[in-house]
Amino acid sequence: xxxxxxxxxxxxxxxxxxxxxxxxxxxxxxxxxxxxxxxxxxxxxxxxxxxxxxxxxxxxxxxxxxxxxxxxxxxxxxxxxxxxxxxxxxxxxxxxxxxxxxxxxxxxxxxx
Amino acid sequence: xxxxxxxxxxxxxxxxxxxxxxxxxxxxxxxxxxxxxxxxxxxxxxxxxxxxxxxxxxxxxxxxxxxxxxxxxxxxxxxxxxxxxxx
Amino acid sequence: xxxxxxxxxxxxxxxxxxxxxxxxxxxxxxxxxxxxxxxxxxxxxxxxxxxxxxxxxxxxxxxxxxxxxxxxxxxxxxxxxxxxxxxxxxxxxxxxxxxxxxxxxxxxxxxxxxxxxxxxxxxxxxxxxxxxxxxxxxxxxxxxxxxxxxxxxxxxx
Amino acid sequence: xxxxxxxxxxxxxxxxxxxxxxxxxxxxxxxxxxxxxxxxxxxxxxxxxxxxxxxxxxxxxxxxxxxxxxxxxxxxxxxxxxxxxxxxxxxxxxxxxxxxxxxxxxxxxxxxxxxxxxxxxxxxxxxxxxxxxxxxxxxxxxxxxxxxxxxxxxxxxxxxxxxxxxxxxxxxxxxxxxxxxxxxxxxxxxxxxxxxxxxxxxxxxxxxxxxxxxxxxxxxxxxxxxxxxxxxxxxxxxxxxxxxxxxxxxxxxxxxxxxxxxxxxxxxxxxxxxxxxxxxxxxxxxxxxxxxxxxxxxxxxxxxxxxxxxxxxxxxxxxxxxxxxxxxxxxxxxxxxxxxxxxxxxxxxxxxxxxxxxxxxxxxxxxxxxxxxxxxxxxxxxxxxxxxxxxxxxxxxxxxxxxxxxxxxxxxxxxxxxxxxxxxxxxxxxxxxxxxxxxxxxxxxxxxxxxxxxxxxxxxxxxxxxxxxxxxxxxxxxxxxxxxxxxxxxxxxxxxxxxxxxxxxxxxxxxxxxxx
Numbered sequence: 001x002x003x004x005x006x007x008x009x010x011x012x013x014x015x016x017x018x019x020x021x022x023x024x025x026x027x028x029x030x031x032x033x034x035x036x037x038x039x040x041x042x043x044x045x046x047x048x049x050x051x052x053x054x055x056x057x058x059x060x061x062x063x064x065x066x067x068x069x070x071x072x073x074x075x076x077x078x079x080x081x082x083x084x085x086x087x088x089x090x091x092x093x094x095x096x097x098x099x100x101x102x103x104x105x106x107x108x109x110x111x112x
Numbered sequence: 113x114x115x116x117x118x119x120x121x122x123x124x125x126x127x128x129x130x131x132x133x134x135x136x137x138x139x140x141x142x143x144x145x146x147x148x149x150x151x152x153x154x155x156x157x158x159x160x161x162x163x164x165x166x167x168x169x170x171x172x173x174x175x176x177x178x179x180x181x182x183x184x185x186x187x188x189x190x191x192x193x194x195x196x197x198x199x
Numbered sequence: 200x201x202x203x204x205x206x207x208x209x210x211x212x213x214x215x216x217x218x219x220x221x222x223x224x225x226x227x228x229x230x231x232x233x234x235x236x237x238x239x240x241x242x243x244x245x246x247x248x249x250x251x252x253x254x255x256x257x258x259x260x261x262x263x264x265x266x267x268x269x270x271x272x273x274x275x276x277x278x279x280x281x282x283x284x285x286x287x288x289x290x291x292x293x294x295x296x297x298x299x300x301x302x303x304x305x306x307x308x309x310x311x312x313x314x315x316x317x318x319x320x321x322x323x324x325x326x327x328x329x330x331x332x333x334x335x336x337x338x339x340x341x342x343x344x345x346x347x348x349x350x351x352x353x354x355x356x
Numbered sequence: 357x358x359x360x361x362x363x364x365x366x367x368x369x370x371x372x373x374x375x376x377x378x379x380x381x382x383x384x385x386x387x388x389x390x391x392x393x394x395x396x397x398x399x400x401x402x403x404x405x406x407x408x409x410x411x412x413x414x415x416x417x418x419x420x421x422x423x424x425x426x427x428x429x430x431x432x433x434x435x436x437x438x439x440x441x442x443x444x445x446x447x448x449x450x451x452x453x454x455x456x457x458x459x460x461x462x463x464x465x466x467x468x469x470x471x472x473x474x475x476x477x478x479x480x481x482x483x484x485x486x487x488x489x490x491x492x493x494x495x496x497x498x499x500x501x502x503x504x505x506x507x508x509x510x511x512x513x514x515x516x517x518x519x520x521x522x523x524x525x526x527x528x529x530x531x532x533x534x535x536x537x538x539x540x541x542x543x544x545x546x547x548x549x550x551x552x553x554x555x556x557x558x559x560x561x562x563x564x565x566x567x568x569x570x571x572x573x574x575x576x577x578x579x580x581x582x583x584x585x586x587x588x589x590x591x592x593x594x595x596x597x598x599x600x601x602x603x604x605x606x607x608x609x610x611x612x613x614x615x616x617x618x619x620x621x622x623x624x625x626x627x628x629x630x631x632x633x634x635x636x637x638x639x640x641x642x643x644x645x646x647x648x649x650x651x652x653x654x655x656x657x658x659x660x661x662x663x664x665x666x667x668x669x670x671x672x673x674x675x676x677x678x679x680x681x682x683x684x685x686x687x688x689x690x691x692x693x694x695x696x697x698x699x700x701x702x703x704x705x706x707x708x709x710x711x712x713x714x715x716x717x718x719x720x721x722x723x724x725x726x727x728x729x730x731x732x733x734x735x736x737x738x739x740x741x742x743x744x745x746x747x748x749x750x751x752x753x754x755x756x757x758x759x760x761x762x763x764x765x766x767x768x769x770x771x772x773x774x775x776x777x778x779x780x781x782x783x784x785x786x787x788x789x790x791x792x793x794x795x796x797x798x799x800x801x802x803x804x805x806x807x808x809x810x811x812x813x814x815x816x817x818x819x820x821x822x823x824x825x826x827x828x829x830x831x832x833x834x835x836x837x838x839x840x841x842x843x844x845x846x847x848x849x850x851x852x853x854x855x856x857x858x859x860x861x862x863x864x865x866x867x868x869x870x871x872x
Contacts, residue, residue, distance in 0.1 A: 002129070003138035010128035017124060020538075021117050026530065033537045040544050047552040048147070051139035056163035058155055059236045059318035066163070068147035069154070071551070073167040074499055077179045078544060080242055081506045084186030085537050087344050088510055091193045092517060092530040094351060099523035127574075134571045135552055143555035149437055159301045159311045160235040160323035168240065169326045173296040174422045174439045176329075177287060178491065178503035179242075180336055181373060184280055185484045185507055187340040188380075189514025192477040193529075194351040197520055273380050280377040284370060295366035296423040 005046040012039035026093045026103045030086060037082040044071045044078065207260030216258040223251050227334075234330035235323035241330040245337025252342035256349050264350040272339045272346075279336030286325050286332065300324035357407070362427055364408035365420040365441035368451065369490050371404065372397050376483035383476030391466050394479045398459045398486065405455055409448040413856055417444045417870040419496070430871050436558040442496030444867060445856035446708070450620045453712050454489040456838070457613045457719050458482070461606040464723055464831035467824070468606055468730055478518065484511035485610055489617045496871065498550065498629075499557045501621060502543050505586070509536030512614055516603040528598035535585060535595045542582035546575035560871035563629050563864060576630050580639060583622035587615040589680060590649040593673050597657075600669030601735070605726025606831075608665060609719035612672055616715055619676070623683055623861060631690065631864040640688030647680030648787060651794045659801050662737045664725050667805060668718070671761065674794060675714045681791065682707025682776045685783050686862075696862065699782040704858040705850060706775030712853070713768040713842060717760040720835040724754045727824045727832070728809060737805060742814040746821040751810050753832045758806055760839050762799035768839050771846030 016039060019032030048071030054061060056069040097103055136142045150163055150171065158166040168176050207213060227248035234240030256264050290297030300308050301324030309321045320327075360367065375397030383390045412418055420427045420441040430436050443451075462482060469475060484507055491504030513536060517529035547557070549571045556562050566572060581592075588596040600608045626643070630636055654674030661667035686704035689695035727750045728743065729735055744751045760767035763774075773795060781788035823829070842849045860866070 002133050003135070005138050006132035006135050007129065010125065010132045013128055014121065014125045018121055020534070021121060029534060033534065033541070036541055037537075040541060040548065043545070044548055044551075046138060047135070047548060048141065049139050050141060050144070055238065056151055057236075057238060058161040058163070058315050061315040064151075064314070066151050068141065068144060068555075069150050069163040069167050070147050070172075070555075070557075072164045073172055073175075074551075076164070076168060076240075076242060077175050077499075077503060080179045081182050081503070081540075084182045084510055085506070085533070085540075087186050088189050088193075088513060089530065089533045089537070091190045091348065092513075092526050092533060094348065095193055095517065095520055095526040096523065096530060099526065131549065131571060131574055134569070134574075135549075141555065142553060146435060146437055146555045149433060155311055155313055157301070158298055158323055158326065159307075159309070160326050161311065161316065161318050162235050162237065162240075164238075165235045165240055165323070165326055165330070169329045170296070170298050170301075170324075170423055171438050172499075173287065173329075175500055175503050176333070177283065177296075177373070178500065178507060180280060180283060180333055181376070181484065181487065182503070182507050182510060183337060183340045184276065184377065185481060185511040185514070187276065187343055188477045188480045188484070189510060190344050190347055192474050192481065192514050193517050193520055193526070194347045195474045195477070195520070197473065277377055277380045281374065281381075284374050284377060288370065288374075290423070291363060291366075294420070294422060294424055294427050295363065295370065297425070298423060 006043070009039050009043040009046065012042065024105045026096060026105055027090070029105070030089045030093060033089070034082060034086050037078070037085070041075045041078055041082070044075050047071055207263070208258050212258045216254055219254070220251055224248055227338075231330050231334035232320075232327065233318075235326045236318040236320070241333030242337055244330070245334040246341060248334070248338045249341035249345070253345045256345065264346045267342070267346055269343065269346065272343050276336055276339035276343065279332045279339060282332040283329060283336065286329055290325075298324040298326070300328075360404060361407050361411045363420070364404050364411070365418065365443050365494050366422065368401050368404045368408065369441075369487060369494065371401050372483045372486045372490070376480050376487065379480040379483065380476055387475060390476060390479055394462055394483060395459075397483065398455060398462055401486070401490070402452075402455050402459060405448065405452050408443060409452055412443055412445055412448045413852070417442060417860075417866055419443075419870050431561070434872070435556065436561050436871055439500050440496040440558055440560075440871065441494050442560065442867065442870060443494050444860040446620070446624075446860045447493045449708070449712070449853055449857045450493040450616065451490050453715050454493065454613050454617065455486060456834070457609060457715055458486040458489070460719065460723070460831040460834045461610050463834070464606045464609075464726070464828050465604075467827040468726055469604060474518075478515065481511040481515045482610070485515070485614065489613060492617045493620050496559050497557050498547050498559055498562065502540060502547055505543060505621070506540050508614055508617065509533070509540060512607070512611060515607050516599050518604050518607070519602070522602070524598070525602040528595075528602040532595050532599045539582040539585040542578045542585075546578040546582070549575040558871055559624065559629050560868045563631065564868045564872055566630070566632065568633050572630075576625070576633070576639065579625045580622065580642070583618045583625065584646055586618035587622065587676055588673055589646040589676060590653050590673065591646075593650070593654070596673055597666050597669045600672060600722075601663060601665040605665070605722055605729060608669075608725075609722040612718045612722070613715050615672070615676060616711055619679060619711060626687055627690070627861045628864050628867050634691070636690055637688045640684050640686070640690065643680050643684035643687060644787065647677045647684050648790055650674060650677030650680060652677070652790060655794050655797045655801065659797065659804075663735050664728065664737055664740075664805060664809065665722070665735055667737075667801065668721055668725060671798060671801070672718055674798065675710070675718060675761065677794070678773065678776055678791065679707045679711050679714065681780060681787065682710065685780055689783070699779040701858055701862065702775055702779035703783065704861065705854045706772050706779060708857050708861075709772035709775060709850060709854045710769075713760070713772045713839070716835050716839050716842070717757045717767075717769055720753060720832055720839065721757040721761065723828070723832045723835065724750055724757060727828055730824055730828070731821045732818055737808045740809040741812040742810075742818065743821065744810040745814050746818065747823050749823055749829055750832070753836050754806065754810065756836050756839055758802040760843070762802060763795045764799070766843045768842035768846070771843060771849075775850075
C-alpha cells in the first residue's frame with residue numbers, strides 16, 4: 001500500500017536528481033540539489049502528519065489532536081541548511097562564471 | 113552514455129519508490145511517544161504555546177545553534193569567496 | 200554605461216517599496232516576537248525583514264547596495280550569534296541550553312495553563328529572547344549575502 | 357575542575373563556536389588580536405579535551421544532556437527527548453587529534469597566510485571547521501550529526517575556494533560542495549527513515565530498539581555510502597585530488613582530519629547503531645573492498661603525479677584505505693567473539709592508531725608542501741630542486757613524514773601498519789600482502805618527491821630561498837614531535853590511547869546503556 005504524498009516526494013527527488021545528472025549548466029545543478037533538499041523536507045513533514053491533527057500550537061487550538069512537532073523543527077533546521085548550501089554554491093558559480101565566461105561544466109575538468 | 117544515465121535514474125527511482133512503499137501509511141505514524149511527550153509536557157516545561165518553538169529552542173536547542181552557525185559559516189564563506197582581490 | 204538595473208526602477212516601484220517597507224518590517228517583528236505563540240519565529244521573521252533589503256536593492260539599483268551599512272550589518276550578525284550563544288551559556292549553572300527563565304516568575308517567566316489558551320506574551324523563558332537574537336542574525340546574514348552577491352556582479356562590469 | 361569535566365562536552369564545542377562568532381568583531385581590533393583569540397580558543401578547547409579524555413579513561417562514557425536539569429539525566433521518561441552529547445574513549449581520542457591538528461594549522465596560518473586579505477573570514481571558518489569536527493565526534497544524536505556534517509562541509513568548501521583568483525580553486529570548491537550536499541542529503545534521508553519508524557533520533561536509543569527492517573537496511577546503505585563519499589574512499593574519490601590540491605596548504609592538512617571525522621561517523625554508525633545486525637559482516641566485507649581499492653588505486657594514481665599537493669592528495673586516499681581495511685576486518689568478524697579476541701581487536705587498534713598517525717604525518721607532509729610553496733611559489737616537482745641546502749629544517753620534517761607514511765621504523769606509521777599487517781594476515785593473507793605492497797609503492801613515490809624537490813644541485817632561480825618563518829616551523833614541529841613520540845613509545849600509546857578507543861567502539865552495550 002503506497003501513500004500518495006510519499007510517492008510524490010520520491011518523484012520530486014527523481015526530478016531533482018535528473019537535473020543534477022543530465023544538466024551541464026552549473027546553476028541547474030544547484031537547482032537540482034535544491035529540489036532534492038526541498039523534497040526531503042517535504043518527506044520529513046509528511047512523516048509527521050497525523051490524521052485530523054492540527055499544528056502543534058496551543059494558541060487558540062480547536063482540538064488537542066496535534067501533528068508531531070519534531071519533524072517540523074527538523075524541517076526548519078534543514079530549510080536553513082539548504083539555504084546556506086545554495087548560497088554557497090551560487091557564489092562558487094559566480095566565481096566560475098567570472099573566470100571562464102561560461103557556466104557549462106563540459107568546458108573544464110569538472111564532470112559530475 | 114546517455115543510456116547509462118537513464119538506467120541509473122530509473123534504478124534510483126525504483127529504489128526510492130520501494131522505500132516509499134515500506135514507509136508507514138500517510139497520516140498514521142507507527143510510534144509517536146517522543147512527540148506525544150512534547151505535546152503533553154512542552155507547555156508546562158517551557159511555557160511556550162508553540163510546541164515547535166519549544167522543540168526548536170529548548171529540547172533541540174543545540175541543533176538550532178548549529179543551524180544559526182551554518183548560516184554564519186555560509187555568510188562568511190560568501191564574503192570570503194566574493195571579496196575584492198587585488199591582482 | 201548604465202543599465203536600467205543599475206540606476207534602479209521607475210519611480211512607482213521605488214515609492215511602493217518605501218511604502219511597503221514599514222508594514223513588512225512590522226510584520227517581521229511581529230513574527231519574531233510572537234514566535235512562541237504563533238507559527239513563525241526568529242528564522243522566518245528574520246527572512247521576512249531581509250526580503251526588504253533585497254527589494255530595496257532591486258528597486259533602487261546597484262548603487263543602493265553600496266550605501267547599505269555593511270559594517271553595521273556584520274556587527275549585527277556577530278552580535279546576534281554571540282548573544283544567542285551567551286543565552287545558552289547562561290543556563291550553564293544547570294546545563295548548557297537550560298531554559299533558566301521559564302516558569303521563574305521574572306521576565307518572560309509567567310506560568311502558562313495547559314491546553315488551548317489565547318496566548319500570553321510574557322511566557323516561555325529564553326525562547327522569545329532567542330527568537331529575537333536569531334531574528335537579528337538571520338536578517339543581517341541574509342541581507343549581507345544579498346548585498347555581496349549583488350555588488351560583486353556590478354564590480355565585474 | 358569538576359565543573360569543567362562535567363560540562364566538558366558542551367564547553368569543548370561552545371568555546372571555539374563563541375570564538376568563531378566573535379572573530380568578525382575582533383578583526384576590527386587588528387590581525388594580531390584576532391589571531392590571538394583564535395589561538396587562545398583552540399588552546400582552551402585542547403585543555404578541556406585533555407581533562408575530558410582523562411576523565412573518560414578513568415570513569416567510562418560521559419553523557420551530557422543539553423538543557424536538562426542535570427547533565428546525566430538522559431531519559432527522564434524511559435527514552436531520550438533532548439539532544440545528548442556522548443563521549444566515549446573513541447570520541448575523546450578523535451576530538452583530541454582534531455583539535456591538535458587544528459592548533460597546528462592555526463599557528464601555521466599565522467605566517468603562511470599573513471599577506472592575504474579576507475583573513476577575518478578565514479579564521480572564522482577555520483574555527484567553524486574545528487566546531488564541525490568536534491560536533492561530529494562528540495554528538496550522540498543522529499540529526500545533530502547531520503547538522504555538524506553540514507557545518508563542516510560549508511566551512512571547508514568555502515575555504516577551499518580561498519584563492520579566488522585561480523579558476524581551478526573555485527571549480528574544486530564547487531565540486532566539493534555538490535558532493536558534500538549529495539552526501540548530506542543521503543544522511544538526512546536515512547535519518548528520516550529511522551525517525552519515521554522509531555520516533556527517535558538518539559544513536560544509542562535507536563541502537564537499542566532497532567528491528568533491522570528493510571528501511572533500516574536502506575538507511576545503513578545510505579549512511580555508509582554518504583560517509584564513504586565524504587572520507588574519499590575510492591569509487592567516490594573524484595573530489596579528493598582537486599580539493600586537497602587547490603586548498604591553501606594548512607587547509608589541506610585540516611581536510612585530512614575532516615576525512616577522519618567522516619570515518620569516525622562511518623564507524624560509529626556501523627559499530628554502534630547497526631552493531632547488533634546479524635548481517636553486519638557483509639558491510640564489513642564491503643568496507644574491506646573499499647579499503648583495498650582505495651589503497652591500491654590511490655597509490656597507483658599518486659606515482660605519475662608531478663604536482664606535489666595532488667600527489668599527496670592521492671596518498672591521502674591510499675592511507676584512508678588502510679584505515680578502512682583494518683576497521684572493515686573488525687566489522688567482518690564482529691559477531692564472532694573468538695575471532696575478535698584473536699585478531700579483530702588488533703586490526704581495529706591498528707586502524708584507529710593509523711587514523712591518529714595519518715592525521716599527524718599527512719598533516720605534516722601537507723605543511724611541508726606548504727613551506728615549499730611559501731618559499732618557491734610553485735607546486736610543480738619538475739621545477740623544484742636542491743631545496744635541502746636552503747631549507748634544512750623543513751627537509752628534516754619532510755624526511756620524518758616520508759618515512760612515517762611509508763611505514764619504516766622507528767616512526768609511528770610503522771607501529772600502526774605492523775598491527776594492521778599482522779592481524780589482517782590472520783584474517784586473509786592476500787589482503788595483508790596487498791597492504792605491504794602498497795606501502796612499498798608509497799615509499800617509492802615519496803622518494804621521488806624527496807629526490808626531485810630537495811636533492812640535487814642548488815637551482816639558480818631559488819638562490820634567495822631561505823628557511824620558512826619560525827611560526828611555521830613550530831607548527832610542523834608539534835606534529836613531528838608527536839610522530840616521533842608515538843614512534844618511539846608505541847606500546848604506551850596503544851595501551852593508553854588506542855586500546856580504550858577500540859574497546860569503546862566494540863562495546864555497543866556500554867554506549868546504549870549510558871542512554872537508556
